[in-house]
Amino acid sequence: MKCKRCNRQLLDNESYEYLGEILCEDCYIDKYQASITACDPLAVHAATRSRKKLGLEGAQGLTDQQRAIYEFVKNRKRATRAEIMQTFNLSEPQMQAQLAILRHCQLVKGQKEGNQIYLVPFS
Numbered sequence: 001m002k003c004k005r006c007n008r009q010l011l012d013n014e015s016y017e018y019l020g021e022i023l024c025e026d027c028y029i030d031k032y033q034a035s036i037t038a039c040d041p042l043a044v045h046a047a048t049r050s051r052k053k054l055g056l057e058g059a060q061g062l063t064d065q066q067r068a069i070y071e072f073v074k075n076r077k078r079a080t081r082a083e084i085m086q087t088f089n090l091s092e093p094q095m096q097a098q099l100a101i102l103r104h105c106q107l108v109k110g111q112k113e114g115n116q117i118y119l120v121p122f123s
């Protein structure tokens with residue numbers, strides 16, 4: 001099995017499916033981020049606006065766990081997805097879902113350094 005974008009050879013547990021394409025983790029995250037930041041500005045806008053309308057700023061209005069993940073990233077300045085999964089005892093899809101919300105609310109963002117992708121505070 002190979003990544004459809006960069007042609008890297010993949011093991012079973014390294015492959016991710018995105019819109020029917022098999023991708024390596026890096027390409028998956030690139031695509032996933034692009035879909036949120038570039039192709040999905042309305043979702044971000046809606047999330048930001050509805051939070052503003054509700055009078056919510058920063059980490060207000062998040063679940064306890066989302067807030068804890070946000071604080072974790074903020075305090076450490078950066079964290080890997082593996083660290084978040086381990087610290088909060090989350091499965092991969094659970095972690096992705098929580099991070100998607102934090103990204104939509106513009107609290108954290110992904111940042112690539114070398115081969116590693118970190119979650120960092122948004123601003």
Ligand SMILES: [Zn+2]
Nearest residue numbers: 003006024027
């Ligand atoms: Zn790839």
